[in-house]
Amino acid sequence: MALSDPQPNSPPDLPPGLPPDPEPKPRKPPAHPPPGTRDAVAGRLAPRRTRFGRLARAVTSPYYRYRHAKFFHSLRVGLAMLVSILATTGIDIPHGIWSSVTLLVVIGGLQHHGNIRKKAAERAAGTLLGAALGLALILQQNLFDSLTLTYVLMSVLAAICAWFAIGSAGYVALLTAITMCIVAGHGDNMIDTGLWRTLNVLVGIVIALAFSFALPLHATYSWRYLLADNLRECARIYTRMMTGVPIGADEQVAVFIRMGKRLVQLRSLMPSVAKEIDLPIAKLDQIQGLHRSMLSALEMLSTGTLAHAELRDAFAQQCGEEANAVRMTLLGAARALRFAGTTHFRMPDAAASFEAMTPENKTSPDLQGPLWLAQRFAEQVERMRSLLAATEANWNIEGGAREAAAR
Known part of the structure; x- marks a missing residue:
């Protein structure tokens, strides 16, 4: 006679006269899991960052700055402009507007750190050379009092700068001519005006270079x-x-x-x-x-x-x-x-x-x-x-x- 498989939940044989044990009631899961036990997937997830943590991550993450480069560039230029205004007009330095103009020329259209350093160095070289030429024009105007000679000299210098502007040193040559005009005007500026404008241009370069290191966009x-x-x-x-x-x-x-x-x-x-x-x-x-x-x-x-x-x-x-x-x-x-x-x-x-x-x-x-x-x-x-x-x-x-x- 074939033997049938035992039922998995069949009760064991009991002595006669004893009632069978009551069926066990299913246990309810605890309302709250015991401390220290978490879902396996949830355990692998990184904890949520706080608002300050998200802000710090946004500022320090190169990829985030790359994805939002326009925002960070505009924020940097805006803050640099505010500092330029406070550093010149705020303390009543004459002709302070040229500091802000220089700042915009150096970093206004350049968002990458390498470009800013290069342009700032070229701007400094062109500014110093242009300021020297502008001051020389003011001195010769005061000595000879001839506007005709001043205009001819300015035109010759502009032509020389234009010659070198088409080449590897083009930006320096162009800025030399621009700074010469800023400092000397049309030969009718006073020497103190030329010196103040030269100082403001240099201040603008320093501020631009300083802000190029703030949240750099490499x-x-x-x-x-x-x-x-x-x-x-x-x-x-x-x-x-x-x-x-x-x-x-x-x-x-x-x-x-x-x-x-x-x-x-x-x-x-x-x-x-x-x-x-x-x-x-x-x-x-x-x-x-x-x-x-x-x-x-x-x-x-x-x-x-x-x-x-x-x-x-x-x-x-x-x-x-x-x-x-x-x-x-x-x-x-x-x-x-x-x-x-x-x-x-x-x-x-x-x-x-x-x-x-x-x-x-x-x-x-x-x-x-x-x-x-x-x-x-x-x-x-x-x-x-x-x-x-x-x-x-x-x-x-x-x-x-x-x-x-x-x-």
Whole structure:
């Protein structure tokens, strides 16, 4: 006779005459969990910041300042203007308006720290030279009392400044001519007026330079974040192509327009970045040129043979770990630029994997072109990784600050 399985909740056999035990009542969960026990997910969440903590985070976070650069720039210029007014007009320094004018010339349209330092130095050189010429014109007017001679001399000096204004020292030459006119007027200013105006211009330069160190907007951060955005976008487009996911024509155009705009912005930031991190601009040019080549290779891949569905699917079937290695390298480089200090990313086998996909492996003739481009793109990604890793000590400002604090 077969034995039946025991019921999981069947009561044990009881002696005759004894009533069975009452069924246990289900226990109610406690109204409040005991102290020290929290939900596993909630336990991993960071505590909410206070209002002061959020404000401190906004002020100290480079990424936050990058995202709200216009606000911080306008706040800095407004505070600098207030200080300029109080430092001159507030204590009744004659011709104090020229301090505010100089302040706006130096930092009004320049938000990056490297640019401000460069322009302030050029402004100081042009101001000193222009003030000296202006005072010399006032002296000769007082000696010879000839407005005709003064006008001729001013015109000659302006022509000389214009000659040098078209060149590497253009800003200094232009400011020399402007300051000469501010100090001397048309030769009818008094010597004390010229001296006061020279002093106010120098005060404006000092205030502008001081405020350039308050909540600095480093061009290096903008360069890093823009490049990281483009590398992340490259990884997304590349992954879709390597896995056979179609990309709409409108979406494709929009993506490459966005990346092209960032590429142009990166080019304009390079002089300031080179001054901020003491990196030769030739190195930045090398990274920029390589990045431009990567975008070109991606665009050729997406608009060429892989634009056809049947060839795209056939190509995706031949891409495996090598495509994932390229993708992970792009994302690793983007993360390193975004957060800094995470540049230990490598792609040792990606290019070799693509090299293995050659016509000898019975690759279709229609896919030989995309395969060649994919090989070149993998090589470019690896070169980009190597360049970023080699220059990390320069663009990793956070790491440099930590090392300086440790010393």
